[in-house]
Amino acid sequence: AQSVTQLDSQVPVFEEAPVELRCNYSSSVSVYLFWYVQYPNQGLQLLLKYLSGSTLVKGINGFEAEFNKSQTSFHLRKPSVHISDTAEYFCAVKQAAGNKLTFGGGTRVLVKP
C-alpha cells in the first residue's frame, strides 16, 4: 500500500517570497505523483504531475516540483507567491499499475501582504 505525508499543515508566507511545500511518499513499486490546489469551497485543480523522465516538473501558475526517488519526495515550489496563491495544496500518489489515487493531508498556504 502507498501513503503520502505532507509535512506542514500550514505555511504562512509573505507576498513575493518563495514557498516550498514538502511531500514524502512510501510505495514499494513505481509511482506517478501529482500536486493539486484547492481554493475555498471549490474542487481540486491539477497543478502538475510527474510521470517519468526529467525530475523537475513545471506546472501552471508558476509552480514547479522536483521528484527525488532516493528520498521518496516530491516537493512543490514557487519562487514568488501572490495573494491569489492562498489555498490548500494536496500531494497525491498513484501506483503505476493501480487505479487508486492516495492523497496527503494537505498544506494550507496563507499569503500575507
Next chain:
Amino acid sequence: DGGITQSPKYLFRKEGQNVTLSCEQNLNHDAMYWYRQDPGQGLRLIYYSQIVNDFQKGDIAEGYSVSREKKESFPLTVTSAQKNPTAFYLCASSTPGIPRTQYFGPGTRLLVL
C-alpha cells in the same frame, strides 16, 4: 465547455433520510470517482467506477451507494446508515491511458439538520 458538474452545491439531510448527490461529466471519461473531504484531512475514496454498470468500493464505502447506468453520470447516495455524513463531497473522472489523471468537479457540501 467540457467539464464535471456536481449538484446541488449545498445539500441538507434530515435524520434517517437518504440523499443523492449528482455528478455528470461530458469529458468522455470512462472512470469516475467519489471522495469525501473532512476539515483538515485529505480526500478519502468512497467508490469508483471504471466502466458503465461496474463499480468498486473504496476505503470508506459503508453507508454509501452508487450506480453507473450511463457513462456520463455517477450519482452517490448517502444513506441513513451513514452516521456522520457532514462533509464536502468531490466527484472526479479520469483520462484513459497511462496514467489516469483525475479531474475534479466543484463539490457538494452536505450538512445535517
